[in-house]
Structure formats: structure tokens, C-alpha cells
Amino acid sequence: MDQSVIVKMPSVFQSLEKRCIEIGFTMPSDVYIGTLLKSLIASKPSAKVLELGTGVSLSLAWMIEGLDEDSHLISIDNDPKLVSIAKEYFGNDHRVDLQCCDGTDWIKNYQGGKFDLVFADAWPGKYSELEEVLDLINVGGFYVIDDMNPQPNWPEGHAEKAKGLVTYLESREDFSITKMNWSTGVILCTKKK
Ligand SMILES: C[S@@+](CC[C@H](N)C(=O)[O-])C[C@H]1O[C@@H](n2cnc3c(N)ncnc32)[C@H](O)[C@@H]1O
Numbered sequence: 001m002d003q004s005v006i007v008k009m010p011s012v013f014q015s016l017e018k019r020c021i022e023i024g025f026t027m028p029s030d031v032y033i034g035t036l037l038k039s040l041i042a043s044k045p046s047a048k049v050l051e052l053g054t055g056v057s058l059s060l061a062w063m064i065e066g067l068d069e070d071s072h073l074i075s076i077d078n079d080p081k082l083v084s085i086a087k088e089y090f091g092n093d094h095r096v097d098l099q100c101c102d103g104t105d106w107i108k109n110y111q112g113g114k115f116d117l118v119f120a121d122a123w124p125g126k127y128s129e130l131e132e133v134l135d136l137i138n139v140g141g142f143y144v145i146d147d148m149n150p151q152p153n154w155p156e157g158h159a160e161k162a163k164g165l166v167t168y169l170e171s172r173e174d175f176s177i178t179k180m181n182w183s184t185g186v187i188l189c190t191k192k193k
Contacts, residue, residue, distance in 0.1 A: 006031055006035060012061055015089075016058055016061055016089065020056045025082070026153065027055060030183055032182060033062075036183070036186065037066065037117070037119055038063060039066065040066070041067060041071070044117065044141075045070070046068065046070040047116045048071070048115045048116050049063060049067070049117045049118075050119070051063060052122045052124055052133075053103070054076065054082055054098065057085060059119060060096075061089070072097070074097045076100075076103055076106050077100060078101060079100075103124030104128060115136055115137055115141060116140070117141060117142045118143050121147075126145055127165065134189075134191075137191045140191065141191050142190055143189040144188055145165075145186070146187075147184045148165075148184070149185030174191060175189040175191055175192060
């Protein structure tokens with residue numbers, strides 16, 4: 001199997017990649033996590049989805065492909081430039097709510113319903129406010145993170161933080177955990193009853 005061949009790319013993907021280069025965004029999600037997110041979301045009719053870290057919308061473009069008509073997705077980033085790019089591409093999609101705010105503030109103030117999938121791709125919800133975010137996941141829902149294999153851009157001390165995060169997730173009796181040495185190092189946690 002040649003995993004580098006991905007036939008059905010989101011139609012806007014190339015354009016988003018171009019924007020990424022233009023603005024010098026160095027943290028884009030790769031296509032592999034994108035396809036995984038799309039497939040996981042497609043398994044949830046009327047999905048409620050949360051993305052922490054919109055970035056240049058590369059992962060968002062994939063996630064939207066997995067949404068059905070009755071689904072709803074909230075994506076959050078604290079960089080107004082990035083949120084305005086996301087709005088340019090997806091602002092008219094009634095299923096998508098793009099918010100420019102600090103992830104920590106959002107998590108601490110959120111009072112809505114739980115989610116079927118959370119992609120935590122920013123510090124909040126991954127290395128901080130983790131318990132709060134795990135509490136927001138429906139039974140049968142997914143918590144997904146990537147960049148768990150050592151990355152060239154990791155600052156000093158980050159490897160220990162990543163290791164601590166994995167150990168904590170493995171200690172949670174209420175989640176089933178799969179670690180995948182694939183893409184940038186993906187962890188998929190499923191909320192159990
Ligand atoms: C790894 S990138 C996300 C990449 C994105 N998923 C994509 O496909 O382009 C992390 C993002 O988190 C955002 N971010 C960093 N700190 C944040 C915070 N405290 N609250 C909200 N967003 C934050 C950054 O602006 C950045 O866009």
C-alpha cells in the first residue's frame with residue numbers, strides 16, 4: 001500500500017498550502033492526521049466537533065469533509081490573521097463556528113454540550129486544561145493529538161512534557177488509548193462508559 005497517494009484531497013487544500021507558504025506558517029498539520037480526522041468524524045452522524053488550534057485550516061479542511069449536514073464544528077485560534085484566513089474559506093459554512101480567542105479562556109468558560117471528537121492542536125487542551133477537555137468528550141467520542149514523535153522544532157524540555165502527557169493519558173481508566181507511530185506521532189483516545 002502506498003500511503004503517500006491520497007486521491008480525495010479537500011478541494012481547497014492546495015490553495016491553503018499556498019497561503020501557508022505565503023504567510024510563513026511553520027506548524028501545519030499533515031495530510032495523514034487530516035484523513036484520520038475526516039474518517040473519525042464521518043463515523044459520528046450529527047457530530048459535535050472541537051478543534052483547538054485552527055492554524056491555516058489544513059486540518060480543518062479535512063475535518064469539514066467528514067461532517068454531515070447536521071454536524072457542528074467549533075475551531076479556535078488566538079491569531080486573528082489565521083482566523084481571518086479560515087473565515088475566508090469556511091466562514092459561509094453554517095456548520096462551522098470559527099472563534100478567535102485564547103484556548104484556555106475558551107475552555108474555562110465553555111458551558112455548552114459535549115463533543116464527539118476533539119482535535120487538540122494547541123497548548124490549551126493538550127499541555128494545559130487537559131482534564132477539562134477530556135471531561136468534554138461524549139462516551140464513544142475521540143480525543144486526538146499529533147506531534148507526539150520528537151519534532152525538529154521542539155524547544156528544550158518539550159520531550160519531557162510530551163512523555164508526561166502520554167503517561168497521564170495512559171493512566172486514565174476512562175479512555176482507551178492507541179499510540180500510532182505514524183504521521184507526526186498520533187494518539188487516539190476513545191472515551192469509555
Ligand atoms: C500546530 S498549530 C495548528 C495547525 C492547524 N491545525 C493546521 O492544520 O494548520 C497550533 C495553533 O495554535 C494556535 N495557538 C497557540 N496558542 C494558542 C492559545 N493559547 N489559544 C488558542 N490558539 C492558540 C496557534 O496560533 C497555531 O495556529
